[in-house]
Amino acid sequence: MGTTTASTRARSWWGWGYEDQAVPRDEVLATAGRLAERFDRAVETIDPPDIADLDLRAPRVAVPAALAEWCSTTPADRAAHTYGKSYRDIVRAVHGELPEPPDVVAFPATEADVVAVLDWCSSAGVAAIPYGGGSSVVGGVECAVGDRFVGVVSIDLGRLDRVLEVDPVSRAARIQAGALGPVLEEQLRPHGYTLRHFPQSFELSTLGGWLATRSGGHYASVYTHIDDFVESLRVVTPTGISESRRLPGSGAGPSPDRLFLGSEGSLGIITEAWMRVQDRPRWRASAGVVFGGYEEGVAATRAVAQSGLFPTNCRLLDGLEAATAAGTSGVAALLVLGFESADHPVDTWMARAVELCRDHGGDVPAGVQASDGTARARDDAVGSWRSSFLRAPYLRNGLVCCGMLLETFETACTWDAFDELHATVTESVNDALQRICGGGWVTCRFTHVYPDGPAPYFSITAPARIGSELPMWDEVKAAASEVLLAAGGTITHHHAVGRDHDPWYRRQRPAAFGRALTAVKAELDPAGILNPGVIV
């Protein structure tokens, strides 16, 4: 078998990102030291093993000769495709715990290759785990599927990464599912377009992954979930290819696309999609609004979300989050507001949003920053996203190796439920952190807002004991998930379900709908090979 991989730039096999972007060790140690001091303990460290030292289970199956050219059984490929990139995943990899790696990693270069590998899996009883950028933080690409299968193949779509067609009249593009965020944006840029979908995982997540998990974009309101940008999907199921018609809207029966959106690879593998793209923005305005009370910040954010102004950014950070992420100290809440347009100046929009915030006790100490539209398409959004977000997961790689527990979880709820959800989540998680980790804190920001509710995103920082990370985290996570569900939230707004959220997802999902999905799975994937244990 060959060793074809999707990219030549080396990625970390055990943690987030590209190896050449790793944060220097002394910087990691300095940060870990500051954290450890706050937790009143010493820094422990552990080094991830070399791939050569991993004692991976020998491959249990051999792929047919026709597939061999684009399949790999190298330890590097198998180790890198064993897990996603959650805290659990990184911890297990760092400890060299990879008891269930894929037997084979397939790198299909064409849709026919995808069909061929699924045909083989169905006939041979091999589990098939679709793999986009591998950025899952919920166990969505994990290869632990138990003994029901003779083997497991991880199907890496990374070579299907082309923008195949651009329709400048309808502003849409046909894009292969394996394209990473930067790869597809680079191909859209010469046409003046952007998909304008910037999840934090942008650098190493793919269009197909976004679609399969109902990804939430970087932008805050109106068209933000990837669902809303889909014109049509092409999906390889084990029993045939499903392709929907390119349509701006339709009322012809239940939406075919919405069945596959969120199916997380359990019903088929998305190979390409016609996506709605957008002109690159020319006008932008941003403002930071500070509040003396958190409740005032929430009320102001709700007013903006219900105003019909549709801000592109509307993130409410709590005081601790504002201090750590934005360096704003001494405030109870910071609302980061932004508007942008490719068509018109956005001053009027921003002025009204700021007015609403002031009506709710907000203050705008630094005023509004605006671009005047004369400079064409200066990419502030991507630029500021890069600087604020890109480095965080790289730093986490190092901090996890210093015994720090760093993880996030997220939800969405209606506005009427938020106060109690926020209070009970914060209390429950802080209690759990004290009890289990002996310290730590949880912060909250809104990643998205809707007229009827926010999507709160919680970040945990705590000390763990190296060697005991998993049971510690699992207990914190269970406490958080229980209280999210009890308070009326969803188990996930945009991180997806995967294997990690399965117990809570099954409780949240209407039972009749669960039976419907099981029936669909039996029809489309009768051998049950696709991502076993996920969704269905």
Next chain:
Amino acid sequence: MGTTTASTRARSWWGWGYEDQAVPRDEVLATAGRLAERFDRAVETIDPPDIADLDLRAPRVAVPAALAEWCSTTPADRAAHTYGKSYRDIVRAVHGELPEPPDVVAFPATEADVVAVLDWCSSAGVAAIPYGGGSSVVGGVECAVGDRFVGVVSIDLGRLDRVLEVDPVSRAARIQAGALGPVLEEQLRPHGYTLRHFPQSFELSTLGGWLATRSGGHYASVYTHIDDFVESLRVVTPTGISESRRLPGSGAGPSPDRLFLGSEGSLGIITEAWMRVQDRPRWRASAGVVFGGYEEGVAATRAVAQSGLFPTNCRLLDGLEAATAAGTSGVAALLVLGFESADHPVDTWMARAVELCRDHGGDVPAGVQASDGTARARDDAVGSWRSSFLRAPYLRNGLVCCGMLLETFETACTWDAFDELHATVTESVNDALQRICGGGWVTCRFTHVYPDGPAPYFSITAPARIGSELPMWDEVKAAASEVLLAAGGTITHHHAVGRDHDPWYRRQRPAAFGRALTAVKAELDPAGILNPGVIV
């Protein structure tokens, strides 16, 4: 059995609407005369039969005693629930052709009643046809289900018409599915809210019908399809009740609601929903933009649709439609633009939209009309809707009885496909009208616009021969449907599939998705009693 009905105000059993709103006969005859003159023929007339003269098939089944109190077998109820309100339906009723009326009409007053009637249908092999307002124009509520069942019951949800709960923080309301448009708006008004969903059928269509058919609202852009207003659904299936969680957004698996939205009663009966409601608008602006060329009008509309301004009204009428519907003569296209807000003046939005139109050759002869926001919630939108739309279907009742063929069909397509779709539909339908009817015309307007395409809506006016209406219309309809599909459109953007669109829907739908729906149907409705022949 009793004769309980949902409303005491008498509705026409054979045509659209309330009997007290019928257009006077002399006015109908005058209009028919003008049309007949244009078609160079004499006015033929036919009178709908009295219910007492209908020779309805005797009921073939008797409902269990426990259901009898709220079930009816009167000829009036059975005749009124035999068809929807399409041209085909009215023609058949006017000719007294009702070979397959429902054996029973059920009027459940509670969800438990709905469960009871479905239980009876499943166990006795009786087909169950969910009936909201009966406004279907696609054969969606028709009781012709063949010989596979021992009987047919039409289930009229009209008594389930209450707004049960209002959440003013999240701006949402829990509403029973059988509430007609005016009935639910009347209950929301004291709270200051509106659902802001005004299809042309508003007066006699229900929330449940809108949800089951993915209704398109009166408004033109962004949140308009009823799908986008749903927080959660409660659905009675023959094998259990499905209730989704109230959420502003979620990424937890495929959307449960999106499976039932558009299922047209084939998978379950929606009994209630939490819906996103809105503050009643205070600021409004409207303008009529005229164009010397139709292509310029299309280009301007596309620019507005892609601008991110999100107009509430953005209807492009072709020249003939502008002349007949708006009295604007001598223009190639008229764009009716509107903006509204409960939060802020909309001048800036309108000014930019008008500027875009002028850039594309548009002229605004009457300028912009704006309300200043000082008068609270003057209901212009509903008001103007009433005057322009409400009377049309009443007049149609009469004109159909004078041998006029009046019908509409609609679609959506991407902008790149529109020019050819418009040209081929117009040519094909005009050819068919000449060939089959010896005259007539088709006009086009956009009912909704999306960044990637419009929803064109076509209206046909032609002479028919009384007694031959059905084969004439069926041939025109088939010609139109074929060319819609060939040109890349959907068989329906918001009229739904029903029985009439089934052949084209099956060709449009991905085959794998069709198999998935069949599997879901077998799971949720194993006896196959729900709306047989529709969707699945």
